[in-house]
Amino acid sequence: MSDWIPDGIDLSKPSAARVYDYYLGGGHNFEVDREFAERALLAHPFAREMAVINRTFVRRAVQLMVERGVRQFLDLGSGIPTVGNVHEIARDCRVVYVDCEEVAVAHTRMILRGSDRATVVHADAARAEDVLSAPETVRMLDFDEPVGVLAATVFHYVPEHHDPFAALERYRDAVPPGSYLAISHLASDGLPAMIEQMATMMKESRNNIHPRTCAEIARMFGDFEMEQPGLAGVANWQSERPVDATQHLDVGLLIQAGIGRKCAAARGSSGTG
Ligand SMILES: C[S@@+](CC[C@H](N)C(=O)[O-])C[C@H]1O[C@@H](n2cnc3c(N)ncnc32)[C@H](O)[C@@H]1O
Incomplete structure (x- = not known):
């Protein structure tokens, strides 16, 4: 088997x-995924x-x-590395990738072999304590310095009973002032059908x-100060200028970022109630 195909992998479902x-043009997928x-x-x-x-x-x-000076990242639900991985964009920064798949x-482990500035943790991002106390996280990240926490299209896979709000509160509390949190998340109120x-x-x-x-997604930021344009359709983050909303209407309404x-002064924990 190839290095990126773990033994005993369940291929019955995508x-x-x-x-x-597959959508991003990567090659680490199977027939069951492509068909779906x-x-x-x-x-x-x-x-x-999207x-x-x-x-x-x-x-x-x-x-x-x-x-803004961030030199270390915690990438929750980082996915299969295709192109534009965080350690490639943020050269000279330290990165901890986290995924449960x-x-x-x-594959992340394979491409990071020999790297002393990026590592991967196999964990459920909703179990913040497991992620934060993982030896790789403790070794790689300094929680006295600003951390960039990325949670891009991941917490909509976390059911209510795994309490994504509490997990995000824990991450917000763990990082010092000057840290950032980026979230993109499927929204239920744009195109409900x-x-x-x-x-x-x-x-x-x-x-x-x-x-x-959108109100629930906004709550995931607690009292962090939002960068312009605030919580918005993900297409709004494509360029410095506002995009033609009509072109990206569906995508914009379906994913908020x-x-x-x-x-x-942020307490990090408000807005989770
Ligand atoms: C759509 S991909 C997004 C990848 C990357 N964050 C991005 O936005 O480009 C979602 C990733 O989240 C992972 N994921 C889903 N639920 C997770 C969980 N509870 N903990 C960690 N990773 C999870 C999936 O395995 C998948 O790799």
């Missing part, structure tokens, strides 16, 4: 990580564009944080989705 990899991805495209022709635009948001978020972790269809389809995969309202900064 995984979000591998479908996303193509069927999803028939139902939602903008699905591939992946690409979301990836652009990740790049923008990392660039903004680097410009076997192929994502195996369409998101319902997507949720039904994702039940065939290993990753059920749990879209949330924002970047927050922890201020000196």
Whole structure:
């Protein structure tokens, strides 16, 4: 078997990580993922564009944080490394990747072999304590210095009973002022019928989705100060100028994205109630 195919991997169902990899043009996916991805495209022709635009948001978020002096990143639900991985954008920075999917972790481990500034943790991002206390995290990140926490299209895979709000509160509390949190998340209130269809389809995969309202997604930032344009359709983060909203209407309404900064006075834990 190739290094990126872990032994005993369950190929009976597609995984979000591998479908996303397929949409981004990566090669770490299987027939079951490609077949599902193509069927999803028939139902939602903008699905591939959603992946690409979301990836652009990740790049923008990392660039903004680097410009503001962030030199270390915690990338939750980092996915299968295709192109534009955080350690490639943020050269000279330290990065901890976190994912719960076997192929994502195996491939990340493979490409990071020999690296002393990036590592991967195989964990559930909702179990913040496990992630923060993992030996790789403790070794790589200094929580006395600003940290860029990335949570791009990951917490909508976390069900209510795993309390994504409490997990994000824990991450916000763990980082010092000057740190940043970037979130993109499927929204339930933009196109409710369409998101319902997507949720039904994702039940065939290993990753059920749990879209949330814009108000709930905003709450995930606690009292972090939001960067312009605030919590907005992910397409708004594509360029310095506002994008033509009509072109990206579906994507914009389906994925909301924002970047927050922890201020000196921020408690980090408010807004989670
Ligand atoms: C759509 S991909 C996003 C990858 C990357 N964050 C990005 O935005 O480009 C979602 C990733 O989240 C991972 N994931 C889903 N639920 C997770 C969880 N509870 N803990 C850690 N990773 C998770 C999936 O395995 C997948 O790799």
